[in-house]
Amino acid sequence: MKVLVIGGGGREHAFAWKLAQSPKVQMVYVAPGNGGTARDARLENLPITDIAELRQWAIDNKIGLTLVGPEAPLAAGVVDEFRAHGLRIFGPTKAAAQLESSKAFSKAFMRRHNIPTAEYATFSDPATAHTYVEQMGAPIVVKADGLAAGKGVVVAMTLEEAHVAIDFMLLDNTLGVSHNAGDDGQAVPRVVIEEFLEGEEASFMVLCDGRNVVTLATSQDHKRLQDGDQGPNTGGMGAYSPAPVVTPQVHARAMREIILPTLKGMEKDGIPYTGFLYAGLMIDGQGQVKTLEFNCRMGDPETQPILMRLKTDLLDVLLAATEPGAGEAFAQTELEWDRRIALGVVMAAGGYPLNPRKGAVISGLPKDTEDAVVFHAGTTQVGDDLQVSGGRVLCVTALGDSVKLAQQRAYQTLQGISFEGAQYRTDIGYRAVKA
16 A cells, blocks of 8 residues: 655654554555655655645555644645545544644633633733733643644743733734734634643644544653753653553543543534644643643654554554544554653754754664664755754664663663754753652
8 A cells, every 4th residue: 555644743653653664555656745754765755735736646646545644734624625535534624623733723712611620711912911911820731723833832931021922922923823813804803812831741643534533652841941851841852652651541531521522522512523633631639630732633842752662553553544434443443652751852053943943964863673773854955964953953762671871771872863953951850750
């Protein structure tokens, strides 16, 4: 079977790497791919991003399955387009992808279906938002209502930080997320302002076929740029799997109170959910769970450690999830996992997250082994040089018998890699090591 992976980041490199291991796969195409996928003989980059063009290419080249990695093509309706032409594709429809593409939609959905989440209010008028923040006090969370590549959330520890975030998102609209029509039909920026939740975060991901769920291994992301969870929020600076904070009790609670009600709620609202569903969880000291956000895809960089641990053939799972009327067979799917810990460290470009510097030449990449793989994200091949082309450049991922050993192996693998301005955290997995 020929398989197409849509996207060009670290998550998509991991998908393509995993799918290429299936004996049933003839070739994996990655659109548009990156420098890492360009270097793998089992993969072929496809320089197409236009949805209609991709759909026609998939028809012409008899693609058996398409897997969508990033949020933007999902929000643009790539799944609807492919399905309308009889193509098999794994992901949510444009309507279902609103769970991620609109924070306001997501929060209203959770309120309507009694899914535990932080209290919130939505604003498009800066003055009203500023007044609300003054009334509520800090710490408080300000979120841009739209896709902002992981950079649209500000956890404001002071009122001043909250006011700056509101102006940044509403007045300046620096993030450029104006997806919601105003009274005059014009697109206007909007923010969701939420109560600050205390606890430990975890990433809880599942595969859905519209009615049934297969759970993936748990993981924990590190959102802040610097060691000790300091500095600005990013798309993610590293992750490990499994996450000890997700105990069997927390796992059961997340399924019972969040995942299954979400699937039922979407079906009830007439927009059944298919694809990966990611719930960002906040787990408090008593094991209570609240939803921080939904993503309509696997997280990045969580995908890299999770797929390093997955022993089951990913193609088989995706085929079961997209087989018409095969809900029961999909529901019985049991994934097999490597018992070891996987840990990934992101190497980011200088200036990331706000102004990543591109063009630096990357050197010292080691050969992949069974226990350590370097997944590419913001890389591109220019002649003989591998160059930095995005904010998050590489995710150095390793397996080990403990968090400490996986951590040591990842950082040892990373040591020889260099490019100008490279920045990375030195403490990925620290919570689990301390525990």
